[in-house]
Amino acid sequence: MEGYNTSIEYRGVKLMVQTQDKGPDFNYVESLVYLAGRVIATKKRSYTHHLHQPNLSAIIRQNLEDLHTEVIDEIVEGKYDNLIS
Numbered sequence: 001m002e003g004y005n006t007s008i009e010y011r012g013v014k015l016m017v018q019t020q021d022k023g024p025d026f027n028y029v030e031s032l033v034y035l036a037g038r039v040i041a042t043k044k045r046s047y048t049h050h051l052h053q054p055n056l057s058a059i060i061r062q063n064l065e066d067l068h069t070e071v072i073d074e075i076v077e078g079k080y081d082n083l084i085s
Helices: 056-076
Strands: 003-010 013-021 030-037 036-045
Touching: 003 056, 013 056, 030 056, 036 056
Parallel strands: none
Antiparallel strands: 003 013, 013 030, 030 036
């Protein structure tokens, strides 16, 4: 499985964002936000409607990058503040 891991310091706490492709049996990419080893948020993006496209691997890679960046941006924008305090 492909994926990204980013550690981010936000409001005095260390968060880990892990984004990965769940594979051909599931057809989605998923981001998990960890605080002290515990998952505090998840976000998924399906690519089922792209399964028969010849550039599927590029589509999956772009979905991974986009979702990972989106979740990090949401952290910085305060979307998960209620889960951090």
